[in-house]
Amino acid sequence: MVTNQTLDEWMDEATDRFGGIQYAMFVCPKCGNRASYLDFINRNLDEQLVYQECIGRYDKSITNCDFSAGGILGTMGQGRFISLPEARTIEVFNFA
Numbered sequence: 274m275v276t277n278q279t280l281d282e283w284m285d286e287a288t289d290r291f292g293g294i295q296y297a298m299f300v301c302p303k304c305g306n307r308a309s310y311l312d313f314i315n316r317n318l319d320e321q322l323v324y325q326e327c328i329g330r331y332d333k334s335i336t337n338c339d340f341s342a343g344g345i346l347g348t349m350g351q352g353r354f355i356s357l358p359e360a361r362t363i364e365v366f367n368f369a
């Protein structure tokens with residue numbers, strides 16, 4: 274069951290569960306690796322990638338996985354859809 278949320282609902286859930294989106298953990302639907310904004314920042318990567326791309330795309334020492342929710346499979350039904358204020362919807366990894 275894929276969750277549909279507005280950006281505000283998504284941010285509120287992150288705050289409730291993690292104390293803020295910047296502390297949230299996201300799980301890759303393919304390999305199950307969990308990553309946070311900090312994991313991306315610490316590798317000089319754009320932290321906004323954390324909710325759509327497996328960190329394995331950038332650091333094979335963590336997981337040999339190149340999954341991206343931007344691909345044709347989306348999150349394979351394991352993620353959620355976030356509707357943005359500009360009437361665009363993105364598919365993102367679930368919280369871990």
Ligand SMILES: [Zn+2]
Nearest residue numbers: 301304327338
């Ligand atoms: Zn992965």
